[in-house]
Amino acid sequence: MSEDMKVFENLESEVRSYVRSFPTIFTKTKGSKMWDNKGNTYIDFFSGAGALNYGHNDEHMKQKLIDYILSDGITHSLDMASEAKAQFLTAFNTIILEPRNMDYKIMFPGPTGTNTVESALKLARKVTGRTEVISFTNGFHGMTLGALSVTGNSAKREGAGIPLQNVSTMPYDNYVDNQSSINFIERFLEDNGSGVAIPAAMILETVQGEGGINAASFEWMKEIEALCKRWGILLIVDEVQAGVGRTGSFFSFEPAGIKPDIICMSKSLSGYGLPFAATLIRPEIDQFAPGEHNGTFRGNNHAFITATAALDYWKDNKLGARVNHLATKTEDFLNDLVIRYPKLQGEVRGRGLMTGVACGVKDLANKITAKAFELGLIMETAGAKDEVFKLFPALTISDEELGTGLKIIEKSVELVLETETQLV
Template sequence: MNKTDMKVFEKHESEVRSYCRSFPTVFNEAKGSKMWDEDGNEYLDFFSGAGALNYGHNDPKMKEALIDYITNDGITHSLDKATTAKGQFIEQFNEVILKPRGFDYKIMFPGPTGTNTVESALKLARKVTGRTDVISFTNGFHGMTIGSLSVTGNAAKRRGAGVPLNHSVTMPYDRFMDSADTLDYLERFLENGGSGVDLPAAMIVETVQGEGGINVASKEWLQRLESICKRWDILLIIDDVQAGVGRTGSFFSFEEAGITPDIVCMSKSLSGYGVPFAITLLRPDLDIWAPGEHNGTFRGNNHAFITATAALDYWKDDKLEKSVKHKAEITHEYLQKIVENYSELKGEVRGRGLMVGIACGEKELAEKVAEKAFELGLIMETAGPDDEVFKLFPAITIEEADLKKGLEIIEESVKSVVKEPVLS
């Protein structure tokens, strides 16, 4: 096999590319929690497609279902026409996920990506309430299109819009302010007629902020946020694009808090196979769309319906959920020992389930750890407003031996980096 020259990407691909700069090799094979490059080098994947591969690469059951479907000339593209594949997904999602959890949602197919579902949620909230503004939270990330960017906190990403981002108000996330209760702060703006904050259509929030630095909202904070929304007749939108589908332990990341959002945004690992797929879940009484009022050419990705339906087999009992919680305990304990044993990190363990990381108190340390880890055969990224967190996203189905091997590589990377002088 002829090897791919990295200069092909440098010469012909846009400068906007990013991950290939962090992981400078050409990958050509992946299975489970491992990837291989064209030179045959093996890497443990603690990145999981930025959360799009919670079940790992090329899950055999999903692959078999997809190959059978393609071989039998199953429909690939259907817009929102009724198909067998879509009908099976809808039925199984209701039976396996929604009904056992006591949720009654209509399912909307807005387009294939995370930002598509967020845009549809914002649009619907404004249509239902007749209000314009949306409250979002510090360090939140909701996508890269204009509406989603307007409720995203990261300054660098917001600058990329090229236009003013309007009709949103940012409020402090849980524990963002050391000296104040952030929801007391939010309520004062809603109660005070001189605050300059109009009553919003919705509030949009991640229960665990991925890109924002693995910040975790407590269940008490989420419960109170829900009660504030109910009191003021504000729609609560949970963005579960990255934190959902088992990443924090339960299928929905908000289950632990016992809340029932008005609208839920899902994508990334929903297809189970890395195939583009998103849904927006909404209370039935909110479903006031006129036919075709919101649409998208690729909202009928039948290949994703097939793999997503196969992925639901993991949730027909509680084995996976228990497994994730067990692996999460191993991971959190190991990371805590790293923080204690390498004080030079000035580290703080963050996260929930297998959505975890260490926030480093010294500038550039997280990036150096991630870079060293890649040299040692582990793929992981950084997060946070200053990339101060190295972020672990192993597949939730990862073998325990591979999980421990990856954690050992991270410790070796930390050990190597903290021995070197830290540049300010």
């Protein structure tokens, strides 16, 4: 360990994570590049775990924020009325909701993904009067107790320290190869002896980010929506990681044609990496009493400013088309990679610019991401066993930067497999 990294080992809690995966001190970021204190340059295929869909330090958002700060604009306001909040609400409704024929009230919980999930679960239970929730295998929804209860990863759940209750976990799409889980779920609901009560809600990700880049089919999503309607169950879609353009459309569920009852948003919603979350609620179920769910930092006006500026990207379809172009290049590369390197035992997963390769060899994905870091690329792993190396480039990345990053991945795969072969 270098001398300058010892401050983190000596003073920071053992719970630290990403600093172990990327053991260097970063000093500057711009677009899709990061620099450390030794002058090394890295291509960023991590994007703040999905919080930086527009890259680092976007000029348009930065200037809006600087102007606001220099004007002594209000920073903290709880849920009082502010000009910055009014501008965001108006822009989000005009640019995002109205063109999609979507009618939702917008709630601002605490500023993180787990906060919006907690608010959604609480509201669903309040509205329906039921206590149970159905979640899905390999789902990840956050680290607070309610969100952990609907999270599948055993290691994350064990951190709770107490039993996580009132949730039934059902199989996600293709959890068992070539078998639909819809009939299985409905059978549980129909059978009074199944031990599964009619839930207040079902919560799902359309593409499971932390769970292994598992992408649900549009047909499965439609069937889940229909099932929820038949049984009077509220459908919560967690858009925290898959949303805000990551899959090509602003909402990841748009191509499926479904309309969730509640939508959870955070991460890239602020556009600039500032803490910010919103819970979109169908008006008929907007039933929290004033202050019944709140949070000190739900009035993050700096995030309102950058989030409003970020919506300028969605005034037309140019960014969505750009994402689809980049996604095609990435998918073609990954499909070719797993063919040319059969020792990966690789399976390409995901949708849009939310993709990865599941490796059939234990610890291989971790070794590939570590080698990629050595070669100047930042990416992480996903999946219950960290078996997937995960590509999350910025939506605004250039073709050249994307190509450079993909070449580093291939070189990393080549070097790791070469070493593995020598060890056999």
